[in-house]
Amino acid sequence: MRRLRSIPEIYRDLMYPVVAISVFLGTWEAYVRISGIPNYILPGPSEILYSLFGYATTLYGHSLVTGYEVLLGYACSVVLGGLFAVMVVWSSTLDKSLMPLFLFSQTVSKIAVAPLFVVWLGFGLAPKVLVAFLISFFPIFISTTAGLKSAETEMLELIQSMSASTAQVFRKVRIPTALPHFFAGAKVAVPFATVGAIVGEWMASDSGLGYHLLLMQGELDTAGLFATLLTLSFVSIILYVIVMRLERLAIPWHVSVRQETGVNMTW
Amino acid sequence: MNVGRQTETVRPAGRARAGWGGFLTAEILYPAVAVTLLLTVWQLTVVVLDLRPTFLPSPTAAFSKVFRSYDTFVTHAPVTIFEIVGGYALSIVLGVATAFVMVWSRVMEKIVSPILVFLQTIPYISVAPLLIIWFGFNIAPKIVVSFLMSYFPIVVATAAGMNAVENDMIDMVRSMSASKWQVFWKSRFPNSLPYFFSGAKIAVAFATSGAIVGEYVGADYGLGYLIVLSNSDTNSELLFATIIVVSAIGVGFFWLIHWVEKLCIPWHVAFREEEGRAR
Numbered sequence: 001m002r003r004l005r006s007i008p009e010i011y012r013d014l015m016y017p018v019v020a021i022s023v024f025l026g027t028w029e030a031y032v033r034i035s036g037i038p039n040y041i042l043p044g045p046s047e048i049l050y051s052l053f054g055y056a057t058t059l060y061g062h063s064l065v066t067g068y069e070v071l072l073g074y075a076c077s078v079v080l081g082g083l084f085a086v087m088v089v090w091s092s093t094l095d096k097s098l099m100p101l102f103l104f105s106q107t108v109s110k111i112a113v114a115p116l117f118v119v120w121l122g123f124g125l126a127p128k129v130l131v132a133f134l135i136s137f138f139p140i141f142i143s144t145t146a147g148l149k150s151a152e153t154e155m156l157e158l159i160q161s162m163s164a165s166t167a168q169v170f171r172k173v174r175i176p177t178a179l180p181h182f183f184a185g186a187k188v189a190v191p192f193a194t195v196g197a198i199v200g201e202w203m204a205s206d207s208g209l210g211y212h213l214l215l216m217q218g219e220l221d222t223a224g225l226f227a228t229l230l231t232l233s234f235v236s237i238i239l240y241v242i243v244m245r246l247e248r249l250a251i252p253w254h255v256s257v258r259q260e261t262g263v264n265m266t267w
Numbered sequence: 268m269n270v271g272r273q274t275e276t277v278r279p280a281g282r283a284r285a286g287w288g289g290f291l292t293a294e295i296l297y298p299a300v301a302v303t304l305l306l307t308v309w310q311l312t313v314v315v316l317d318l319r320p321t322f323l324p325s326p327t328a329a330f331s332k333v334f335r336s337y338d339t340f341v342t343h344a345p346v347t348i349f350e351i352v353g354g355y356a357l358s359i360v361l362g363v364a365t366a367f368v369m370v371w372s373r374v375m376e377k378i379v380s381p382i383l384v385f386l387q388t389i390p391y392i393s394v395a396p397l398l399i400i401w402f403g404f405n406i407a408p409k410i411v412v413s414f415l416m417s418y419f420p421i422v423v424a425t426a427a428g429m430n431a432v433e434n435d436m437i438d439m440v441r442s443m444s445a446s447k448w449q450v451f452w453k454s455r456f457p458n459s460l461p462y463f464f465s466g467a468k469i470a471v472a473f474a475t476s477g478a479i480v481g482e483y484v485g486a487d488y489g490l491g492y493l494i495v496l497s498n499s500d501t502n503s504e505l506l507f508a509t510i511i512v513v514s515a516i517g518v519g520f521f522w523l524i525h526w527v528e529k530l531c532i533p534w535h536v537a538f539r540e541e542e543g544r545a546r
Contacts, residue, residue: 016377041401100298101305111476112491112513115498116506119322194390202483203498210393214484217396225397233389240388 043223051223052230058212059231065208067235069125069197073132074239077189080133081140082182089148089174090166102141110134111199118203128200128208135196136189140182147181148174180254183247190243194236209235321501329507336505339493340512346489348516350406350478354413355471355520361414362421362470363463369422370429370455383422391415392477395484409481409489416477417470424466428459461535464528471520479513490516 025045031037032044039047052059084102088095110131117127151174159173201210209232216225247254306326312318313325320328333340369376394415398408429451436454445453482491490513497505529536 013377014381016374017381020378020382096297097301100301104298104302104305107518108510108514109472109476109479109517111479112494112510115494116503116510119498119501119503191388191390195392198390198393199480199483213393213396217400217484220400222397222400225400229393229397232393236388236390237385 040220040222043226047223048226048230051221052227055224055227059209059228062207062209062212062228063231063235066194066197066201066210066232069128069200069208070132070193070235070239072125072129073196074136074189074193076129076133077136077140077193078186081137081185081189082144085141085144085148085178085182086170086175088145090170102138106138110196114196114199115203117200123204123206127203128197128205131200132193132196136193139188139192140185143185143188144178144182147178150181151177179251183243183251186243187240187247190240191236194232194239198232321503324504324507328504329511332504332508333511336508339505340490340508343488343490343493344512344516346406347409347478347482347491347513350409350413350481350489351471351474351516351520353406353410354415354477355417355474357410357414358418358421358470358474359467362418362466363425365418365422366425366429366459369426371451380426383419387419387423392480395481398481399485404485404487406489408484409478409486409491412481413474413477417474420466420470420473421463422466424469425459425463428462429455431462432458460532464524464532468521468524468528471524472517475513475517475520 029044029046032039032042032047043051084098088098113134114127114131117130121127121130148170155173155177156169159169164172197208198210198213201208202214205211209228212228213225213232216222216228310325310327313323324332365379369379392412395408395412398411402408402411432454436458437450440450440454478489479491479494482489483495486492490509493509494506494513497503497509
């Protein structure tokens, strides 16, 4: 029924959040101007925007560094998360021996471990990528595993009765079933990877948005701090939108089904 | 929406065998063997390669450090626990309230849900430096980071649960001339509880991370502070001991929530375990 939706109605749906956000920003700006609150405590939206343009080249450079770390860590998570999920579902021996270790590793706070990687790997790119990877690995691995296991028994029996090999069972039944789960995990993992890179940069670095955040904090340049936060959110949202697009390309049938039923939550 | 399902579908394999024997092998024996193996390999690596304790302390040294530095942990751990509890309690109260408002009012749902979709992609840990400017080096900014980290999983899971009521059920309650409030209280609210708890279990780990990271950025007490301190002193033994304590706190909170869940919705927990066994 989506095609029948008239364009004005789409605008009307968009209108609600846009109006809410405008009201919020307007009140914020008015409050800052009227109360005369010092700008190192709370700068107005206009000042933040001004600072964003002022720092544009610096922020661009730093976001390339952070973006690279996030992307590398995230790519490792997607590849290894998917691979381990297939391995664990493929062989019950691997399931029994690896799964407890993965679950045990979940009890250790990855963020608490981050400083260790600086001791081990030094101040370069490696510790940030590793933290980004470790934090974003588990959601992808676990939802892909759940997806691979959620294939219908009838379907599995049917294809096995046609004497399909294990590889064929995976290619034809399990992996298509798992794709929506995989993408759900992959979307959850995007902000995780960003968090990992930022925390890694906080431990020790001389570039990247996390480094710039601390720099702005030290200078009490709160407008610059907000501008950095905006840039950081932007990096995270871009990656998120890319994953969403890929999902739409890979499993158009599922995305449309979800929209039909009106589930608009992305988790 | 896989938040509601994660905890249900994912459990160690081998659970299919019924009875205590099956339970023992699947739930206790396999993980115990795997973890023991891991620790043994780690211990042997350290002993055989004669690694410096600053690089990698042995597991026995790390564990014994927990007890040797008992006094240190008694000072720092309660601070962090307090921050976690504060942030987590705040996100449960406000998270459930947000979900309620979204489900209650169409207009609010239209305003909040698209904003929420984007808000939850923001890496909230990064607001910690800003909060330090606002609140100083005390515990307030840590509570706020802990809250921001754990808020969204709770909102999303609870709202999904309140929306996931079968239409037939709502029609039936309405046909008995229930008010809007009664529909909510009798059908939407109980239905949302399993979802809420699965969100709450995910969120408790986030709340822990939030408190620790808040302490990374600026603090003079707490386990996160201890991590930064031991790291800059290259005191890896203390660092590992702190990681063990942080992990123990995280697991402790998780089991606490699990226990509360069992008290509140025993029917669902039993059903889930039944289903797990059948799988």
